[in-house]
Amino acid sequence: MAESNAPGALILLRHGESVWNAENLFTGWVDVPLSDKGVAEATRGGVLLREAGLLPDVVHTSLLRRAIATANLALDEADRHWIEVRRDWRLNERHYGALQGKNKAQIRAEYGEEQFMTWRRSFDTPPPPIERGSEYSQDADPRYADLGDDAPLTECLADVVKRMLPYWEARIVPDLRAGRNVLVAAHGNSLRALVKHLDGVSDTDIAGLNIPTGIPLRYDLDEQLRPVNVGGTYLDPAAAEDAIKAVANQGR
Numbered sequence: 001m002a003e004s005n006a007p008g009a010l011i012l013l014r015h016g017e018s019v020w021n022a023e024n025l026f027t028g029w030v031d032v033p034l035s036d037k038g039v040a041e042a043t044r045g046g047v048l049l050r051e052a053g054l055l056p057d058v059v060h061t062s063l064l065r066r067a068i069a070t071a072n073l074a075l076d077e078a079d080r081h082w083i084e085v086r087r088d089w090r091l092n093e094r095h096y097g098a099l100q101g102k103n104k105a106q107i108r109a110e111y112g113e114e115q116f117m118t119w120r121r122s123f124d125t126p127p128p129p130i131e132r133g134s135e136y137s138q139d140a141d142p143r144y145a146d147l148g149d150d151a152p153l154t155e156c157l158a159d160v161v162k163r164m165l166p167y168w169e170a171r172i173v174p175d176l177r178a179g180r181n182v183l184v185a186a187h188g189n190s191l192r193a194l195v196k197h198l199d200g201v202s203d204t205d206i207a208g209l210n211i212p213t214g215i216p217l218r219y220d221l222d223e224q225l226r227p228v229n230v231g232g233t234y235l236d237p238a239a240a241e242d243a244i245k246a247v248a249n250q251g252r
């Protein structure tokens with residue numbers, strides 16, 4: 001652990017491919033498992049951490065099993081399965097409202113490219129809210145029982161930024177300031193929200209930013225917690241480039 005005032009390294013890790021990523025379904029807060037490919041990606045994420053000598057001291061995850069399993073697999077591979085764990089709904093994927101469980105290609109065919117991309121990537125337009133009690137809603141889920149009015153029925157990225165930042169400030173920043181290397185195992189859109197904050201990406205430009213599954217993204221931060229390496233550094237840049245294109249092209 002660092003002894004100076006320098007913050008620890010921040011490592012962002014989107015979960016490995018889930019079974020619904022593989023089926024091209026909007027997922028959001030639906031708690032689906034990793035696919036076999038996702039398990040392999042998460043394990044490889046751990047190999048990359050180990051090979052880079054980038055060893056987390058603490059891990060923060062969402063409450064969803066695809067992020068939790070990814071963290072466990074990667075940390076086990078890096079021999080860091082024993083580190084402190086913190087979990088919070090504020091790191092969950094964006095709630096995808098009434099689109100949860102729907103096929104991306106079908107939604108694109110039905111509503112057209114513009115509406116599809118507005119729902120997927122605009123900063124401030126949420127999809128229609130999910131109906132309470134419907135198949136893919138979380139309103140009876142005990143892990144969210146204490147959220148009360150904070151429990152979303154849909155979210156746009158602006159909503160995710162708003163609910164994620166208090167957790168960043170209150171829980172993740174103190175770990176970084178203590179000199180710990182922090183692994184955040186989370187989701188495409190909760191990590192996009194964090195990257196937007198870290199890199200100061202505009203509301204418009206964030207639409208073009210996609211995060212690949214299972215490839216650790218390292219940020220080195222200065223004492224004001226501004227990135228020294230703006231945009232971060234993927235531990236496998238060539239694989240990240242291909243995987244980013246695949247995420248951008250989902251639904252086509």
Ligand SMILES: O=C(O)[C@@H](CO)OP(=O)(O)O
Pocket residue numbers: 021025026027028029093094096120188189247250
């Ligand atoms: O379905 C979802 O929850 C997310 C992440 O898989 O999809 P998208 O990349 O379309 O925002």
